[in-house]
Amino acid sequence: MRLSQMIGQRLREAPRDAQTISHKFLARGGYCLPVSAGIFTLLPLGYRITQKIEQIIREEMDAIGGQELLMPVALTAELWQQSGRWESVGAELLRFKDRNGKDMMLGMTHEEACVHAVRANVSSYKQLPLMVYQIQTKYRDEARPRAGLIRTREFTMKDAYSFHTTQEDLERYYVICHQAYTRIFKRIGFKNFISIQADSGIFGGNRSDEFMAIADCGEDTLFVSPNGNYQANREVACANLTYTPEEPAPIEKVATPHAKTIAEVAEFLGVDAAHTCKAVFYKDSQGKLVFVNIRGDLEVNETKLAKVVKDSNLAFADDELIRSVGAVPGFASLYGLDFSQIRVVVDPSVVHSNNLVAGANEEQFHLKNFNYDRDVADKERVIVADIACVRDGDPSPVDGAPLKLLHGIEIGNIFQLGTKYSKPMECNYLDMDGKAKPMIMGCYGIGVGRSVAAIVEQCHDDYGPIWPMSIAPYQVHIIGLKYSEEAVKNACETLYADLRKAGVEVLLDDRGEKAGSAFADADLMGIPLRVVISPKTLATGEVEFKHRDWGKNSQMLPLQGLVEKLQEEIRQALAELNA
RNA sequence: CGGGGUGUGGCUCAGCCUGGUUAGAGCGUCACGUUCGGGACGUGAAAGUCGGAGGUUCGAAUCCUCUCACCCCGACCA
Numbered sequence: 001m002r003l004s005q006m007i008g009q010r011l012r013e014a015p016r017d018a019q020t021i022s023h024k025f026l027a028r029g030g031y032c033l034p035v036s037a038g039i040f041t042l043l044p045l046g047y048r049i050t051q052k053i054e055q056i057i058r059e060e061m062d063a064i065g066g067q068e069l070l071m072p073v074a075l076t077a078e079l080w081q082q083s084g085r086w087e088s089v090g091a092e093l094l095r096f097k098d099r100n101g102k103d104m105m106l107g108m109t110h111e112e113a114c115v116h117a118v119r120a121n122v123s124s125y126k127q128l129p130l131m132v133y134q135i136q137t138k139y140r141d142e143a144r145p146r147a148g149l150i151r152t153r154e155f156t157m158k159d160a161y162s163f164h165t166t167q168e169d170l171e172r173y174y175v176i177c178h179q180a181y182t183r184i185f186k187r188i189g190f191k192n193f194i195s196i197q198a199d200s201g202i203f204g205g206n207r208s209d210e211f212m213a214i215a216d217c218g219e220d221t222l223f224v225s226p227n228g229n230y231q232a233n234r235e236v237a238c239a240n241l242t243y244t245p246e247e248p249a250p251i252e253k254v255a256t257p258h259a260k261t262i263a264e265v266a267e268f269l270g271v272d273a274a275h276t277c278k279a280v281f282y283k284d285s286q287g288k289l290v291f292v293n294i295r296g297d298l299e300v301n302e303t304k305l306a307k308v309v310k311d312s313n314l315a316f317a318d319d320e321l322i323r324s325v326g327a328v329p330g331f332a333s334l335y336g337l338d339f340s341q342i343r344v345v346v347d348p349s350v351v352h353s354n355n356l357v358a359g360a361n362e363e364q365f366h367l368k369n370f371n372y373d374r375d376v377a378d379k380e381r382v383i384v385a386d387i388a389c390v391r392d393g394d395p396s397p398v399d400g401a402p403l404k405l406l407h408g409i410e411i412g413n414i415f416q417l418g419t420k421y422s423k424p425m426e427c428n429y430l431d432m433d434g435k436a437k438p439m440i441m442g443c444y445g446i447g448v449g450r451s452v453a454a455i456v457e458q459c460h461d462d463y464g465p466i467w468p469m470s471i472a473p474y475q476v477h478i479i480g481l482k483y484s485e486e487a488v489k490n491a492c493e494t495l496y497a498d499l500r501k502a503g504v505e506v507l508l509d510d511r512g513e514k515a516g517s518a519f520a521d522a523d524l525m526g527i528p529l530r531v532v533i534s535p536k537t538l539a540t541g542e543v544e545f546k547h548r549d550w551g552k553n554s555q556m557l558p559l560q561g562l563v564e565k566l567q568e569e570i571r572q573a574l575a576e577l578n579a
Numbered sequence: 580c581g582g583g584g585u586g587u588g589g590c591u592c593a594g595c596c597u598g599g600u601u602a603g604a605g606c607g608u609c610a611c612g613u614u615c616g617g618g619a620c621g622u623g624a625a626a627g628u629c630g631g632a633g634g635u636u637c638g639a640a641u642c643c644u645c646u647c648a649c650c651c652c653g654a655c656c657a
Contacts, residue, residue: 009589009590010607011590012590012591012606012607012618013590013591013592013606014590014591015590015591016585016590016649016650017649017650018650019650027590028590036649037648037649037650085657088657090655090656091580091655092655092657108657140656142656143580143654143655143656144651144653144655144656146650146651151656219656312657415657420657463617513618514614514615514617514619515615515616516617516618516619517618518616518617518618519616519617519618520617520618521618532616534615544616
């Protein structure tokens, strides 16, 4: 490609909208162009990168027996009504009507469409297991798109679906897929990614893992053990807190005028927050009260709580509801309450701590020396479950090592779905015994566009992205300085033609720009190998050569044998990524 | 959906508070000339319904009302 003809203008300054590194560089480098919030045109440079990523994914999915197909973007409501998601999914699902008034939608994920395809084509256990996948546009009407390509409304996703006769077989294949994902992200060039246990939703209970590219701008919060034996999303992470037992002291009612919050109570009584007990009240989807107790220095993890109470629509309770069971907002505790009509969830931090300050269920009063074991009467009605948020530095549940808080961009996610879709949609096979049974499903996703942005977050310097060879839009970037001079032009054109003949992907900067602009543009385009040709280099029959990540360093190479040398560099770089 | 912010040539912004000739600058683009190894310089040129609608006024980019879009924080994210 000749840069003089390539569409995609480089900008000296980033658009004001751009906040993250990847958004700034992708905008400045002319990789993509915003059309609307979270909707982008991929310009040639950006599109070449996504195509390379897609090809890597394709190769690895094919290698584990995947069959590529293509499902529609526009789907009918009918399929989603069969699974129940037409009703259960909110405004992220873009719905519309066709000219006949029929309910339609844009696909945001394709479990239903895939089940539709498989149930029409597979009927015997002899055809299982199998995996199909597609690389296709998804649309999710996100409430808040952000960070350029990291969270968009329209995006390209690889989604795969596997079908099995048994849970054991699903689990076997799940491991294979997990390994394939690891290979994919290595080949794409991620320097730092991990897979973690994830929340699979309250009805799941099935396994789910997320692949996270570590990056400060990542939306997910992860806890990772320095020993590498524990890593989990904040939503599911657990800490193994240690407790120092104390002899229970006699309970004591103390006046705490106007002290309602944990901070105020702790301050007023001169104790630390870890010696207080916090009461938090939720309203479940039936409008009933859920009374949660946790130690004062900890926060409730609502994802964990939702799972414990099997209700994903928890909201904070209003004062009226709280008072209806005899608790006093701001001064509430389990002490002396009749909670036979409500659900009570207590975090182990309260059970294992002694002599806490707790509410007295009386305006302006708290209790000192509250001890769960001694002071809660109706313990069989209490659900004791870990519902605490992990904090940076909390001890790992595996070996007590301090967990580190990291941020990550979710680039892949794999689920064991079981029969969640196959059962309601009657995706059955006939088993050896001639009986119809629902297929056991897994699903596996990779965000392609998001991966482009995540790579930039991990691979860049002050001047622009540094594309890994495997996904670089071009492999070699030739810059001709003083292009108007015949010798330079001829040398550039010859090298350009020879490289293309040799199958090298090459971009030729034939604009005759001054060195400064040419180099700055080259940095923004991030092509891994750079060759500069000028009258000065040609005087000795040489070119200047550098890797994008060499900074300002470079070396001189003879024109003689240059094509072979560059081919060797490419081969080596690819080999490292594939290792 | 709550809170905050911003809309002025392709990009970054000034002007608005305190209304007053043909709305400015830098970058980018085009032409010519001098330059030429990390974003050169000169001269000239093209390019703007000042997000939109309504209002106040002799007069609105500027003041008022409504509205739309975009960004950030939060909620949500199967």
